[in-house]
Amino acid sequence: MALVATERCEQDYVDAQGHLDAIRLQHEDVHRAQWEAHQRAAEVAQLQKELADAKLNLFEEKRNVLNLLAETDNLKVQELKDRKKIRYLLNAGDRGEESETTYFRDRLDKRVVRGADDAPRVEKHILNNQPPPVADIVNLPDEVEALRLTVAALRTQLSEQVNMRFCVSLREYST
Secondary structure (H helix, E strand, O other), X not given: OHHHXXXXXXXXXXXXXXXXXXXXXXXXXXXXXXXXXXXXXXXXHHHHXXXXXXXXXXHHHHHHHHHHHHHHHHHXXXXXXXXXXXXXXXXXXXXXXXXXXXXXXXOOOOOOOXXXXXXXXXXXXXXXXXXXXOOOOOOOHHHHHHHHHHHHHHHHHHHHHHHHHHHHHHHHHHO
């Protein structure tokens, strides 16, 4: 009977050892899964940080592009004003030599698109068959074109800035 009890105890011991081994394997699997989940969470946090930095850099670059576009538009307007001054000075100055010729290169701003409402308007004094009013300042076509370019450039800049601010506010709202 002692022998049967001993064998039974040994069998219970072997069974308990088997259960402990199964539990140990399950515990190792759970621990490995938790460790991998922790690593993935750290990777996700790092990627989210890098994404936020990239968005910030993109926003700064968009702002720089808008500033460069504004500067380009201002330079184009200044170019038209300079042309006007050159023409005025050439006309005002003494032209001793008739063989001298000044050439101007015409460039159009690709962002400015003229619509039907931009057609030349007829002045009121022309419609009434009256002489033009005497003025100290004569608006040359270059000056009118410069003003149109300025207005178009300012409208474009305004719409781009509103669009950029809208995107920023959406991003802040979503976070």
